[in-house]
Amino acid sequence: MNQSFVLGFVAGVVMMICLSFLFRLLLPWRRALLCNSHVSILQIIAIRLRGHPPDLLIDALVKLRMNDKTEISIQQIERCYIKNRQANMDADTLVALVEQEVQGDK
Structure with missing residues (x-):
């Protein structure tokens, strides 16, 4: 095999891995x-x-x-997630837990 073909192939694979990682970051953002x-x-x-x-x-x-809770930050949500980590938690459950925590702080 030609050495330039192998280098091009390896570079292509590395580029695909980097793009995949970047794409996974950009979707939630x-x-x-x-x-x-x-x-x-x-x-x-x-x-x-x-x-x-x-x-x-x-x-x-x-x-x-969307529920007009604009004062809540991503850090508060992550903190609540860490406190109440469950195997099958969905977004609605996490929203309810965060709202309970905010209500308890007041």
């Missing part, structure tokens, strides 16, 4: 941005590095913003 719930890409990277599901946390943030 785009969803938050389109729903007027601003979350930075660095926050999404940090959430993913901590091992938490950014899709779930951003879905909960979007639902809370």
Whole structure:
């Protein structure tokens, strides 16, 4: 085999892996941005590095913003997720838990 073909193939595979990682980061960021719930890409990277599901946390943030709970941040949602980590948690359950926590703080 030609050496330049092998190098091109390896470069193509590496590029596909990088694009796949970038695409996985941009999907939740785009969803938050389109729903007027601003979350930075660095926050999404940090959430993913901590091992938490950014899709779930951003879905909960979007639902809370749609319910006019604009004072709640992604950090509060992540903190509530950590306190109440369950195997089968969905966005609605997380929204209810965050609302309970906010009500308890008042």
